[in-house]
Amino acid sequence: MFCYQCEQTAGGTGCTRFGVCGKSPEVAALQDLLLYAVKGLSYVVVEGRRHGVVDTSFNRFTAEATFSTLTNVNFDKERFPPLIKKAVEYREALKKKIKEAGGPEGYDNRAAGFVPAGTIDEMVKQGAEVGVLSDPDRDPDVHSLQQTLIYGLKGVAAYADHAAILGQEDQKVYDFIYDGFVASMKPNATVDEMVGVVLKCGEINLRAMELLDAANTGHYGHPVPTSVPLGAKKGKAIVVSGHDLHDLELLLKQTEGKGINVYTHGEMLPTHGYPELKKYSHFYGHYGTAWQNQVREFKEFPGAILMTTNCIQKPAESYQDNIFTTGLVGYDGVQHIRDKDFTPVIEKALEMPGFSKDTDKGSVMVGFGHNAVMNVAGAVIDAVKDGKIRHFFIV
Ligand code: SF4
Numbered sequence: 001m002f003c004y005q006c007e008q009t010a011g012g013t014g015c016t017r018f019g020v021c022g023k024s025p026e027v028a029a030l031q032d033l034l035l036y037a038v039k040g041l042s043y044v045v046v047e048g049r050r051h052g053v054v055d056t057s058f059n060r061f062t063a064e065a066t067f068s069t070l071t072n073v074n075f076d077k078e079r080f081p082p083l084i085k086k087a088v089e090y091r092e093a094l095k096k097k098i099k100e101a102g103g104p105e106g107y108d109n110r111a112a113g114f115v116p117a118g119t120i121d122e123m124v125k126q127g128a129e130v131g132v133l134s135d136p137d138r139d140p141d142v143h144s145l146q147q148t149l150i151y152g153l154k155g156v157a158a159y160a161d162h163a164a165i166l167g168q169e170d171q172k173v174y175d176f177i178y179d180g181f182v183a184s185m186k187p188n189a190t191v192d193e194m195v196g197v198v199l200k201c202g203e204i205n206l207r208a209m210e211l212l213d214a215a216n217t218g219h220y221g222h223p224v225p226t227s228v229p230l231g232a233k234k235g236k237a238i239v240v241s242g243h244d245l246h247d248l249e250l251l252l253k254q255t256e257g258k259g260i261n262v263y264t265h266g267e268m269l270p271t272h273g274y275p276e277l278k279k280y281s282h283f284y285g286h287y288g289t290a291w292q293n294q295v296r297e298f299k300e301f302p303g304a305i306l307m308t309t310n311c312i313q314k315p316a317e318s319y320q321d322n323i324f325t326t327g328l329v330g331y332d333g334v335q336h337i338r339d340k341d342f343t344p345v346i347e348k349a350l351e352m353p354g355f356s357k358d359t360d361k362g363s364v365m366v367g368f369g370h371n372a373v374m375n376v377a378g379a380v381i382d383a384v385k386d387g388k389i390r391h392f393f394i395v
Pocket of ligand 1: 003004005006007008009010014015018019020021022023070071072
């Protein structure tokens with residue numbers, strides 16, 4: 001395997017035997033193969049546009065499949081073959097439509113013609129042939145920019161997927177995902193050309209973030225300054241990690257009146273500032289610290305754990321039975337909630353002891369979104385002018 005897509009990468013250069021994140025060589029190969037299938041689909045999508053054929057029905061799929069290959073999202077190898085096959089199914093159906101519209105019979109691109117093998121083991125072998133280092137002759141600067149682009153596209157896909165879950169989409173974002181994947185395969189691209197595409201990816205990512213902001217604030221209100229307890233409240237407990245606000249909302253609804261307090265972990269912390277989430281009285285506080293400390297902290301957690309989006313690390317044996325995944329998240333041997341019926345999580349929390357007493361570990365403030373900040377902009381500017389504020393810290 002070779003993967004250098006994140007800051008955890010081994011020795012700062014690349015994971016070659018096993019991912020520092022816990023990604024096995026098999027999962028790495030299947031993720032590479034899924035990306036290859038998405039690239040092939042993208043190639044056909046872009047060709048389709050030239051013939052006036054546009055099919056938006058698999059946009060969500062493309063975003064989800066791309067997001068699935070991000071760091072700490074899905075480590076369950078069983079979940080990849082269906083996605084790989086689906087990408088090829090969409091691609092072939094689209095080719096048929098393009099042909100009917102007067103388009104080409106064949107495509108001068110290997111990814112656009114790739115046929116998935118019949119078993120996982122064979123797919124792993126196919127994936128090993130299409131990874132990051134599969135084309136050693138490529139100009140290293142161009143190659144580096146193309147990989148940077150791919151990682152940017154994964155980020156765009158993640159935001160686009162979260163926004164789409166809450167009903168916010170923009171075809172421009174999906175169009176760029178397809179264009180970007182095609183650019184990432186271009187054999188004779190120049191450095192200048194690729195710098196341009198990478199910068200465009202940043203621009204599109206801002207649009208995706210805008211969509212996500214509209215989705216989150218539209219559904220849950222603008223965050224307001226809120227004090228979040230860092231201790232515990234006596235009683236049964238569930239901790240939620242990741243950053244899928246919709247999953248958190250569904251869990252809060254399903255746990256209402258059940259005597260369970262809901263805590264956040266890691267990147268879920270800011271959710272306490274949203275009015276439509278903080279209104280739940282059993283949405284209590286924040287447990288632990290950052291996502292990468294989860295193994296140590298989850299071992300001590302006396303309730304059920306729900307992982308959303310991209311934070312999961314290899315669970316310790318001591319909490320393997322208490323942890324659940326949902327959405328695109330997956331880990332071999334961890335129970336996955338497919339249909340957003342969180343009953344198994346709730347039952348597990350009720351079985352477990354919960355916190356035996358109240359503990360006070362202080363609190364932290366959240367809720368300083370752009371709305372809250374701009375509402376006090378005048379006062380802040382005056383305070384700067386008066387010398388009462390001398391430093392700004394960005395977190
Ligand atoms: S995603 Fe995992 S395997 Fe890839 S560089 Fe990061 S830690 Fe290594």
